[in-house]
Amino acid sequence: MFNEPLFHLGQYINMMRLVISRPNRFSMFWKELVRQMYDIGIGSLLIVALICIFIGAVTAIQFNYQLDGTLVPKYYIGYIVRDITLIEMAPTVTCLVLAGKVGSNMASELGGMRQKEHIDAMDIMGVNTYNFLIGPKVLGGILVIPMLVTVGAAISILGGYLASVPTGMLSADQYIQGLNSFFIPFNVILMLIKAVVFSYILTSVSCYQGYYVKGGSIELGKASTRAVVISDILILVADYILALLLATK
Amino acid sequence: MIKAINIKKSFGENVVLKGITTTFLAGKCNLIIGRSGAGKTVLLKSLVGLVKPEQGEIWFDKTNLLSLNKLETRKLRNLMGMLFQGSALFDSMTVEENIRFPLDMFTTMTYKEKLARVNECLERVDLSGKNKLYPSELSGGMQKRVGIARAIVLRPQYLFCDEPNSGLDPKTSILIDQLIYSITQERMITTVINTHDMNSVMEIGDSINYIENGLLAWHGGKENVLDSDNESLQNFIFASPFLKKLRARAEK
Numbered sequence: 001m002f003n004e005p006l007f008h009l010g011q012y013i014n015m016m017r018l019v020i021s022r023p024n025r026f027s028m029f030w031k032e033l034v035r036q037m038y039d040i041g042i043g044s045l046l047i048v049a050l051i052c053i054f055i056g057a058v059t060a061i062q063f064n065y066q067l068d069g070t071l072v073p074k075y076y077i078g079y080i081v082r083d084i085t086l087i088e089m090a091p092t093v094t095c096l097v098l099a100g101k102v103g104s105n106m107a108s109e110l111g112g113m114r115q116k117e118h119i120d121a122m123d124i125m126g127v128n129t130y131n132f133l134i135g136p137k138v139l140g141g142i143l144v145i146p147m148l149v150t151v152g153a154a155i156s157i158l159g160g161y162l163a164s165v166p167t168g169m170l171s172a173d174q175y176i177q178g179l180n181s182f183f184i185p186f187n188v189i190l191m192l193i194k195a196v197v198f199s200y201i202l203t204s205v206s207c208y209q210g211y212y213v214k215g216g217s218i219e220l221g222k223a224s225t226r227a228v229v230i231s232d233i234l235i236l237v238a239d240y241i242l243a244l245l246l247a248t249k
Numbered sequence: 250m251i252k253a254i255n256i257k258k259s260f261g262e263n264v265v266l267k268g269i270t271t272t273f274l275a276g277k278c279n280l281i282i283g284r285s286g287a288g289k290t291v292l293l294k295s296l297v298g299l300v301k302p303e304q305g306e307i308w309f310d311k312t313n314l315l316s317l318n319k320l321e322t323r324k325l326r327n328l329m330g331m332l333f334q335g336s337a338l339f340d341s342m343t344v345e346e347n348i349r350f351p352l353d354m355f356t357t358m359t360y361k362e363k364l365a366r367v368n369e370c371l372e373r374v375d376l377s378g379k380n381k382l383y384p385s386e387l388s389g390g391m392q393k394r395v396g397i398a399r400a401i402v403l404r405p406q407y408l409f410c411d412e413p414n415s416g417l418d419p420k421t422s423i424l425i426d427q428l429i430y431s432i433t434q435e436r437m438i439t440t441v442i443n444t445h446d447m448n449s450v451m452e453i454g455d456s457i458n459y460i461e462n463g464l465l466a467w468h469g470g471k472e473n474v475l476d477s478d479n480e481s482l483q484n485f486i487f488a489s490p491f492l493k494k495l496r497a498r499a500e501k
Contacts, residue, residue, distance in 0.1 A: 018319070024354050117337040124297055125351050125403075126326035128319075 012208050018130035019138060019204075029136060036140030040102050044148060047101060048094050052152035055089045056081055056159025064169050074170040078178020081160035086187045087247065090153035092239050095198035098145060099231035103206035106137050107227035110210030111220040119211070134207040138200065145199035146192050153191060190246055197238050202231040250275050251296060251407065251439055256305035258291055265291045266302065267463035275406075276437040278430055278453040282445055283460035284485060290411060292460065293443045297331060297409055298322055309407065327355055330400030332410040332429075336392040338384040338399070344371070345380035348399045355403060370398040374428060390421035394428065401432060408433065410442040414449060422446060426453050447486060450474060459485070 023029035063080045110133060113119050122129045157179065165172045206227035213223040251273040258266040265288045273279035273296075281289045294300040296307055298314055307314040312325060338347050345367055352363045371377050374394040384392055393413060400408060410429060414422035426446075430453040433440040442449065450457060454471035459482050467479045477483065487493050 024323075028354055116340070117333045117335060118339055120299055121331065121333060121337040121339075123299065124326055124329055124331040124409075125354065126323040126329075127354055128323060 008208075011212065012204075015130060015134070015208055015211065016204060018128065019134045021128060021131050023131050023135070024126070024128055029132065032132065032136040033140055036136045037144045039105075040098075040140055041144040041148060044098055044101055045151070047097060048148050048152045049155050051093060051097055052085075052090060052156040053159035053162070055093060056085060056156035056161075057163035059084050059089070059156075060160035060164040060169070064164065073174075075174040075178040075181065077164055077170055078160065078175040079181045080178075082157055082179050082183075083187060085153050085156040085160075086191045088239075090156055091149050091191050091194035091198060092235065094149050094152045095145065095195065095202055095235050096232055098148070098199075099202040099206070099235065100228050102141065102145075103202045103227045103231050104224045106203065106206040107210035107213075107224045108220065110134075110207055111213035111223050114211065114213050115216070115220065130211075134204075134211060137207055138203045141199040141203035142196055145202075146195035149191060149195040190242075193246065194239065194242055197242065198235045201234045201238060205231045205234060250308075250310060251279075251441065252306075252308040253292070253296065254306040254308070256292065256295055256302045256307070258288075258295060258300060258302045265463050266295070268305075269460070269463070269465050271458050271465050271468060273439055273441050274456055275439045276434060277440070277455035278433050279439070279441045279456045279458065280450060280454045281441065281443045281458045281460060282450060282454075282485070283466075284445070287460045288463045289443045289445075289460055293409060293411055293441065296441060297329060298326070327403060328406045330403065330405035330408045332393065332396045332400050332408070332413055334412040334415055336384070336396040338392055338395055340384050342383075343380065344376070344382050344384070344387070344395050347384070347395060348402050351399065351403045366402060367398075370402050373401070373432070374398045389416050390418075390425065393417065393425050397425075397428060397432070401436070404436070406438060408438045408440040410440065410444075412443055412445075414444060414446040419448065422448060423452065429453065447492075450486070 059081050060077050063077050064074075067074065067076065110119075113133070119129050119133070122132070161172075161175055164170050165175055209223045209227040209230070213220055253272075254270050256266050256269045257264075269288075269292060281292055283289050291300055295302045295305075296314075302315065305315070309325060309328070314322065314325065317325060338344075339350065342350065345364075348367045348370055349363050352358055352366060356363070358366070367380070368377070371379065374397050376391060376394055376398065379387070379391070379395075384395070387395065408429070413425050413429060417425065426449050429440060429442065432438065442453070444450070451471055451474075454474065457467075457469055457471065457474055458465055459467035459479070461481050467477055467482045469477060474482070474486065487496055
């Protein structure tokens with residue numbers, strides 16, 4: 001029953017051990033890293049912006065609905081949008097979405113290379129394929145996804161503003177007062193820690209699924225789906241653990 | 250020279266290689282032939298280290314591949330080139346980028362030097378001027394030739410070819426065979442070719458290894474393959490009814 005999960009865990013640890021070995025040539029690694037950073041960052045900016053603007057907007061509207069008839073001041077909307085965005089929505093939802101977009105893309109790319117014998121061809125040349133093919137993807141994700149999450153958080157707060165101020169829910173001054181209230185700088189650090197951990201999970205798990213794919217196009221499709229599902233589950237588990245470790249008093 | 254000693258490999262309960270011992274000579278085209286499922290590809294992949302045998306030794310001159318760690322294996326692989334059955338060209342790279350890739354990865358040559366080497370290899374496989382084409386813009390035969398160019402760009406000592414003629418018409422097959430043969434001789438490479446093309450056997454088979462049911466059933470050269478008394482080999486060679494008729498007529 002536990003044989004298969006243990007086998008995959010062992011294979012995953014071995015893979016990551018080889019990923020962090022010395023590159024064959026740093027210039028080639030750097031070139032690939034820049035390509036990955038561009039693909040992940042620029043390629044995902046629009047979807048992240050779109051999701052985050054609605055997260056902020058919906059949070060503002062729903063909190064306003066909950067505040068209706070209570071004595072809680074209206075400016076709390078800005079405060080809640082800011083903290084929910086920083087602590088939970090921006091890192092978690094963005095990374096869940098990126099697991100679907102970036103993760104499945106990585107799994108398909110590596111799986112396709114495996115099936116077309118491109119990885120074997122590189123292996124025969126003497127290329128450290130773990131380091132050259134997986135390393136830039138994981139490192140690129142760890143470097144770029146926290147930036148995306150930060151941009152996403154800013155857009156989410158803007159989304160909250162657009163949903164509440166022009167509609168007359170509250171004034172601009174009230175919203176900004178809310179943003180400035182009870183600010184804990186550690187929440188920004190928490191957001192970035194979550195983003196780094198989640199980006200490592202989603203890139204490494206997806207690369208693992210793609211690199212070790214066996215069979216034909218059906219198996220490749222399944223590997224791509226598995227990459228997303230397993231990444232999403234592990235991100236949620238990691239989110240819980242990080243909340244326990246870093247956000248409990 | 251490559252020496253395989255008592256190579257055994259199984260996948261689950263399916264025993265594919267049952268203890269093969271053979272030698273592949275330098276400067277010669279060494280063929281591995283046999284029916285589909287005989288274990289040819291597994292033997293070839295074992296020789297290059299893509300498949301790890303459960304037992305045996307694989308000596309590349311004085312180095313046993315199976316006793317090396319990952320780093321040492323990678324260093325040995327710098328001396329190998331391989332032509333894959335489907336060519337395995339990187340489809341998002343041009344012909345030039347494909348051939349230059351090993352140079353980018355393993356040499357400190359300048360761009361000019363690399364380009365000169367790429368053009369030299371392209372000229373050798375008769376594809377001069379095709380630098381900027383993508384693999385999808387090439388015919389099957391041209392893809393194989395680019396694959397050969399990429400395999401020899403680092404000037405390897407060992408060249409492996411997995412079914413170099415599959416999917417090619419007879420005329421192009423002969424051209425590919427002649428190309429591999431001449432490169433082998435002029436560079437004194439140890440070439441190992443996995444094939445079931447009888448034209449290749451008769452044209453370039455300096456040393457032929459006939460594999461049957463995971464065992465080496467016959468070993469010899471193209472000059473004595475037709476006269477061998479191995480019944481299974483004879484059935485393999487004269488599998489086509491046309492060849493059987495020709496043989497019967499010749500015997501008459």
